[in-house]
Amino acid sequence: MKKQEIKEPVERITIRHVAHDAGVSVAAVSKVLRNAYGVSEALRLKVETSIEKLRYRPSVAARAMRGRTYTVGILVIDLFNPFLPPVIDAVNEALSQSGYKTMIGVGRGASVIEASMIETMIDNRMDGVILVAPRISDRMVERFAEQIPIVVIGHHEPEATGYDTVNSDDRIGAMLAVRCLHDRGYRDIAMVGYDRTGSPSSVVSLQREVGYQEAMRDLDLADRQRILRLPPPEEPRDEAIKSLLAHPGRPRALFVWSDLDAVPILAAACEAGLRVPTDLAVIGYDNSPVAALPLVDLASIDQDPSGIGRGASDLLLSRIEGRREAEHVLIQPRVIARGSL
Template sequence: MEKPAVQKPSRVTIREVAIDAGVSVAAVSKVLRDAYGVSESMRLKVRKSMAKLGYRPHTAARGMRGQTFTLGMILPDLRNPFFSDILAGVNSALERTQYQVLLGVSQSGTTFDDALVDSMIDRQMDGLILIGPTDQQQLLDIAKRKPLATIGNHAPGVSSYDTVNNDDYEGGTLAVRHLSSNGYRNIAMLSLITESTIITQRELGYRREMMEQELGSYINVVRARQTMREVQIAAKKLLEAPDRPEAIFCWTDFIALEVISVATEMGLSIPRDLAVVGYDNTMYCDFAQNSLTSVDQSGELLGLQSVRLLIERIKGRTESEHFVVTPRVVARNSSADRLG
């Protein structure tokens, strides 16, 4: 005897949500579209009914009507903990909206994978956020197809997409100024082999402030690829040199933490023998065994602002905006005053 077929539960409709919430179908539709003029009490009432009934908007159908309320976000890799700070800001910005963010990780070192970008666009995502892009022509091409916001890309002249950045030039100057004021003179910079505009700006800031502090003869920028092995080789080469630097300014925190590890393995004391300054002020800086001084560029704020700008673009704004965060140095033990 055959078992009766198990019927799948029917999908909850927008009309059922309206009945449960005691509002009109049009009101529910406005909440779903995040339409202008919907009161917060109405929004909360409808969302409560959606959660109660298990209502899920049909993404494909919404896409056919022009919006899916999904945003694509592409990271250059997963190794840098700073990206989790940005993502926290993105999630906070989306908390009271209908939008959801879907993540992708690029496998390319210089440009974002075209296949990954195409996949997000083909899935009818309403807009894209790209972190640390380097190919300006690729960005212009993407912006012709979808609303676009970038984080970590200094391109103030563009009008087809928005940018959110830290003032990386100022960040480089602040790192050197901090070290110089604490008595360090021979200050090197461990940078990244890349075409990234943010790295270029940090290097320029470093060089300018070294000149301002009359330390031009000590300028030393060493570049390495973003692999632990190459960072270790570069750090060891610096620390084994006859004119070993008194301090190293690193382009990001997780590279700075590796420099501390290499120095410690070589028997050097931080900061007595070597001061280290990172960039990003990620959560690992506060760990007692690290106590890493770092340039804070407010990752959460960068994420918040990228969402704001992108949604404004989606809703019709055409003039570009370029939001810039002012950095600050968060001093910890790794760069303590030499005379202290």
């Protein structure tokens, strides 16, 4: 029987390792880390070379020793989601009142890019990071949170201990959408979601699916519940939407997981000659600016993006001030009824 190899635990690189490698004192490394006055360029280069060589990343406690930079990083999935501008505006306004500036990075929904950008924010000595709908796993977020204060938006991890979350109560929002359709007399109510293969369990669409199913059961419509899945958001979906609307078993009413798909569904319904809401009722989620346009007139769930942004900023500031216990905040959504009902 082959003897199992026992791997030695990987030693954590500390400030002492950096000092030894650079041939300087721990105090000298600390001065470089906190950008202290009077540090020579030669010393700075020597220390930073060792930091890069050893891949040393200071802990949150060590970062606090060198003082603040009064900068915060915001990492978003893209710049096209209409939910994002009011969130970012609220974050900027709240943080600026405390003297902080923000820098925005775009992760493009790729976990490798997101991880690299977070590391860059850490290396640039930012005081904290706000992540919006990240694709990286909870485990990775927890690891980064050991190095920098983090608050996450659009990421349901109520058991996380190292970082905070702020979300719309997506489960309740979905239930409100279904009940709104039910109150209008609809019983054949389906949900339009997307293929979540490869997505983390923290994505908001999962909570919206849970809320849809719960509401259908509560309304004694469990036998009529259906989740119709489009391709993932990064893939073309026009043909899938057309097929959904052309299907002979098309539902009478649709709860769509996001206005990102609800608006194209309304456009495709119009092209197909379907009357909204006479032939098809639709309610989306996000209450995007497009939904309110008279020619769109899409009913939607408003998740108070400004409130989410302010809440995330408040939590991050208290994290930076030293709070350690995790907080997970849910913002209550509301129905915005329009002509698509």
